[in-house]
Amino acid sequence: MHTIPIHTNSQDSRILVGESISNLAQYLPQGKTIIITDENILKIYGSVFPPAPVISIGLGEQNKTLETLNFIFDKLVMYEADRSTFILAIGGGIVCDVAGFAASIYMRGLRYGFVSTTLLSQVDASVGGKNGVNFHKFKNILGVFNQPEFVVVDISMLKTLDELEYISGFAEIIKAAAIKDETLFSYLENNYEAALRKEATVLEKIIHDSIIIKSRVVENDEKEKGERRILNFGHTFAHAIEHITGMLHGEAVSIGMALASDLSVKMGHLTKADQEKLIRLLQNMQLPVSMNNHNVKSLIDAMKMDKKREGENLHMVFLDRIGHAIVKTVSFNQLEKTFI
Ligand SMILES: NC(=O)c1ccc[n+]([C@@H]2O[C@H](COP(=O)([O-])OP(=O)(O)OC[C@H]3O[C@@H](n4cnc5c(N)ncnc54)[C@H](O)[C@@H]3O)[C@@H](O)[C@H]2O)c1
Ligand SMILES: [Zn+2]
Numbered sequence: 001m002h003t004i005p006i007h008t009n010s011q012d013s014r015i016l017v018g019e020s021i022s023n024l025a026q027y028l029p030q031g032k033t034i035i036i037t038d039e040n041i042l043k044i045y046g047s048v049f050p051p052a053p054v055i056s057i058g059l060g061e062q063n064k065t066l067e068t069l070n071f072i073f074d075k076l077v078m079y080e081a082d083r084s085t086f087i088l089a090i091g092g093g094i095v096c097d098v099a100g101f102a103a104s105i106y107m108r109g110l111r112y113g114f115v116s117t118t119l120l121s122q123v124d125a126s127v128g129g130k131n132g133v134n135f136h137k138f139k140n141i142l143g144v145f146n147q148p149e150f151v152v153v154d155i156s157m158l159k160t161l162d163e164l165e166y167i168s169g170f171a172e173i174i175k176a177a178a179i180k181d182e183t184l185f186s187y188l189e190n191n192y193e194a195a196l197r198k199e200a201t202v203l204e205k206i207i208h209d210s211i212i213i214k215s216r217v218v219e220n221d222e223k224e225k226g227e228r229r230i231l232n233f234g235h236t237f238a239h240a241i242e243h244i245t246g247m248l249h250g251e252a253v254s255i256g257m258a259l260a261s262d263l264s265v266k267m268g269h270l271t272k273a274d275q276e277k278l279i280r281l282l283q284n285m286q287l288p289v290s291m292n293n294h295n296v297k298s299l300i301d302a303m304k305m306d307k308k309r310e311g312e313n314l315h316m317v318f319l320d321r322i323g324h325a326i327v328k329t330v331s332f333n334q335l336e337k338t339f340i
Helices: 023-026 038-048 066-080 093-108 118-125 155-160 161-178 182-196 200-219 226-233 233-243 248-264 270-286 296-303 332-339
Strands: 003-005 012-017 032-037 052-059 086-091 111-116 131-135 138-145 151-152 312-320 324-331
Touching: 003 200, 012 052, 012 200, 023 032, 023 038, 023 093, 023 111, 032 066, 032 093, 032 200, 038 052, 038 086, 052 066, 052 093, 052 324, 066 093, 066 131, 086 093, 086 161, 093 111, 093 118, 093 131, 093 138, 093 270, 111 118, 111 233, 118 155, 118 161, 151 248, 155 200, 161 200, 161 270, 161 296, 161 332, 182 200, 182 270, 200 226, 226 312, 226 324, 233 248, 233 296, 233 312, 248 270, 248 332, 270 312, 312 332, 324 332
Parallel strands: 012 151, 032 052, 032 086, 086 111, 111 151
Antiparallel strands: 003 012, 131 138, 312 324
């Protein structure tokens, strides 16, 4: 087990990589704990939850809403949660985002922690203290920055995860390596088959290194004023792709990275050879690198909805080599000219 401490201006947190859900009790404070989870996790892992009242939310992005928060607050009142209550979220990114937000605003903030159960949430969603819900068509538009006290990353729980969900989590891992860690990138090139087979030692190293990358970026720039933006590599395209196709986030990020690296080559930042390395790794990890039946024009139109857009311009993340990213402002006009 590895403990990764995270120090930010708002709060310190620690991520426990390789810890087991069965050891949870030692991390919980004295007094009342209330668990927030989803239907799937409750069914599979409910029998190993620590003894505590359970609030179970519905499945999928359509439940990341104010209505779900209402439902949670009703239950918290019913269970007589007070300022000393600890909230324990057990689940993937949806549960962690919603429960983290609920814990952050109920009675001006309760203590909380996560057991992160999907690959995507272990390496990304539960690292960095962003939480929140969607509102109308706007994703993650209501939320706060607030770090959980701890995140338990139990790698054995990934065994029960759907295969497509598992593979899609690798997009964020490859992203982390591509923007910040050439050594991890090479490790992935050499060990992708073992990773796909869920070999524990390989998986633990990859997850640990990805969390280190994200947590170091977050420590430098918790509120995304500068460096944290590089974590959005591939994401401006990905959000539009998700919107148009309904693909899983990781699949869309994979295609988004293929497009962003292509743009990096076209704008003279990245060599074609480095771009091909990225594409090969994505494909080896069984991730998609292009969209069928959708053209780039419709994608750019959808990108105009991006909440990170600033007028006619977007902050876009480019690679200038494997392991290093740069952020530049590009106009929609420039994007259209380069791509179409
Ligand atoms: N806060 C952040 O910084 C951040 C970063 C990235 C993504 N996110 C958010 O994360 C969300 C997506 O998270 P996700 O991909 O984890 O999806 P998810 O939480 O919906 O989980 C995917 C599915 O897998 C099931 N599941 C979870 N763990 C399982 C396990 N161990 N075994 C079997 N089934 C399991 C869930 O019930 C669900 O059906 C999005 O809403 C996204 O916006 C947030
Ligand atoms: Zn992402």
